[in-house]
Amino acid sequence: MKVLDSKYSMSVLLFLYERDQCFKKDLYSVVTSPNTLDKLLDHLQATGLITMKEEILGRRTYLITLTSTGKKVANKLREIDDMVNK
Numbered sequence: 001m002k003v004l005d006s007k008y009s010m011s012v013l014l015f016l017y018e019r020d021q022c023f024k025k026d027l028y029s030v031v032t033s034p035n036t037l038d039k040l041l042d043h044l045q046a047t048g049l050i051t052m053k054e055e056i057l058g059r060r061t062y063l064i065t066l067t068s069t070g071k072k073v074a075n076k077l078r079e080i081d082d083m084v085n086k
Contacts (some may be wrong), residue, residue: 003047008038010077013066017074021065024052028079049073 003009008031015030016022024041029038041064044050049070053063066074 003043003049006043008036008040009044012040012044013070014077014081015080016050016064016066017071021063022060023055025065027064028086044070 007042011030012027015027019026024037026069027041028080029036031040033070041062048067051067052063053065055061055063
């Protein structure tokens with residue numbers, strides 16, 4: 001599967017691009033299914049677009065950030081979105 005073929009990949013990349021980083025739970029506003037989100041995050045991490053760092057804040061959670069490549073991809077997606085929505 002190509003990374004941008006996933007239904008939510010562009011939305012997640014743009015969400016992260018706008019916030020610089022977020023906790024995994026924050027992404028449930030974009031992807032409501034935990035299974036779907038887990039698979040997508042694993043795929044984005046495997047392709048080098050995000051990093052996931054485990055944090056312990058009372059309970060285990062993950063801090064998600066874009067890699068430099070992920071930022072470049074998200075920036076291009078933002079440019080395309082801006083062109084289409086002018």
